[in-house]
Amino acid sequence: MDILLAIAIMALGAVVLGAALGFASIKFKVEGDPLIEKIEAILPQTQCGQCGYPGCKPYAEAIANGEEINKCPPGGTEGVQRLADLLGREVKPLDAEEKPKQVAIIDENTCIGCTLCIQACPVDAIIGAAKQMHVIIGQQCTGCELCLPPCPVECIHMEVIAENIDSWKWKYPVVEIKAAPIKEAA
């Protein structure tokens, strides 16, 4: 008799807990992978595809699935560092050379108004219409260079964004000590 009671109590407990867990899994369901979102927040959102993926989100998904973290040149060494911190992986040198931040500029005299760059721009930062001159909205250009290859007359070039008083940063006050080159005794 006792044993039956014990079994009944355990069974009841299992049913109650199971129901609670089932309810929680529906009620508190996590949409999407939170890790992917965290990775994506670190990526610079230039949508340039230099990593080999069609945008920052696909690359974030790939990183979550084990892809290397050093394939994002616009993110730079610092981006690699932050990804490594987030994922607990080794910091690796960047898989490409790091470039300063750039903006694309259309040479207005050469532009023929073909709209090909407008279709290529991932962030809709180019204004224009067929057979009308096109122009790039500087503030919205991410410097991804995706508009360069489609241009049939090569009228788009990249310009490095110069530092101005508002964007100027105080320098790091720590002077790094480097070993002086040893002079050979004459």
Added chain:
Amino acid sequence: MLMNLFKFKGGVKPPTNKTQSLGLPIAMAPMPSRLVVPLHQSIGGTPRPVVEAGDKVLKGQLIGEADGWISAAVHAPTSGTVVEVAMHVQPHPSGLDAMCVVIEPDGKDEWIVREPVDYKSLTPEQVRERLQQAGVVGLGGAVFPTHGKLTASKTVPMEEMVVNGAECEPFITCDDLLMRERAEEVVRGIGIFRDLLQPKKVLIGIEDNKPEAAAAMRAAVEAVGEDFEVIQVPTLYPAGGAKQLIRVLTGKEVPASKRSTDLGVQCFNVATAYTAWRAIAHGEPVVSRLVTITGNVHEPRNYEVLIGTPMDELLKLATPHPDTDGIVMGGPMMGFLVPQPDVPVVKATNCLIAHSDRLFPPKAPEMPCIRCGSCAQACPHELQPFEMYWFSRAKNFGKTQEYHIFDCIECGCCSFVCPSRIPLVQYFRFAKSEIWAREREKNAADQAKERFEFKQYREEREKAEKAEKLAKAAAAQAAKKAAEAAAAAAAGEVPAPAAEASSPAPVAAPSAADAEKAAKLATIQAAMERAKAQREAAQPKNTEHLTPEQQRAAEEIESRRATAGLVPPETPVNEKSE
């Protein structure tokens, strides 16, 4: 007048070095050879230039129009000719340049038509508008447009208005002399602010090392017939910080990331009140300011200087000693070495100190932090500079924000007391500018992401819409063809016997299917014909009877097109339009 004063925590007592420049009255600086007036001299939007090279301007004429509400206009400091509107190096630690209007004075110093008004006849909005148009900004150093501070809060009643004549930074004496010599105009300017904000009390705080200024202000307050209280506060750096002076005079402590207006207190500098009075009652915009010239010079003195005067010309007036090797703008605690000696005086320039190693011996090298806590005791904002230092040094910017790095006013007390001579403020400035840069990058990334996602969504939608349209068109076409075929069949079957007409359904069904097939074929045929016609139309015309020259030109163009990698004209160009 006995009043209970409060204390702020921390503070330091550096040697004041003020007597050197107090010996002589204010003098007008002579007209410089040229004036370089930066357009961006206040917090907020950069004014737009309204003059061009070659324009003749009069003293006080508008040359830069305020851009937005938090922005103040810029005026020509004297009459003359605009030489250029171009980029020039700024008195800024970066040494970068910004847009300036360069004016060559004609020597006449001829004013525009000045319109003095009685501000009591104006509405508060009109007074604020006039102050903005006259380029009145906070001359204590922060250069915040003054009109932006003159709107009383709707929720918090205005209790006290604090007028800052503390001038706590060593070497600087321009506010001291202004109060001694022009006290009445300062008091009248305070009167304008009082009438706009309607505070219950007006407190004028002056450090007790300036008894003459305090006496002059008291006399002026009495002469004008106001009820402002002139209060001498203990000399302790940085008693002239807005939050510190408010604490000393009212006992109110402005909490982190809140403004003094949230507690019903507003703070103005005495020089700001003076310029506001000149702007309203004399119609004179801010074209000059008092500047203390001191340091390593023979004759330290205060000068009234036109905005845009090159600093090296100004320094010559006080005859600097030969070992002078630089100019510090501001005081020794918060000032900085200007990047080159000919940068212009701006509205924020209250003091120029001729720098030499004799006066400011170079600091011994930085030593490791020994965690003595002196900096925390000296910090007037009750921050923990040593903690912020470690995290700034480690570039752990999140942690620096947890320690409220943005409440740091960069007064330099911590660096002043540090026994290891660590330039703490440099670390905090570095951390702050890094955090701002990151914030900008984050915003740009968020915007790019949003735009990218919208573009993807738009492309999907367009694709779906196109597919739907095509499907609809095809269905309509088929239905039409079917109807036609059915009609044709019906027409052919008209003479048929009625017996057959009673059962048209089985016959109609196969005929409808056939008709559909036929219709499809017909549409394909029609499309092919259309394409052919189009192709023919696209063929180059007028190719017969060409002169050899035209032929050559055409060939040349063709070859250029070929080298440019363009598709040959035979294939239709509009492939991309799906």
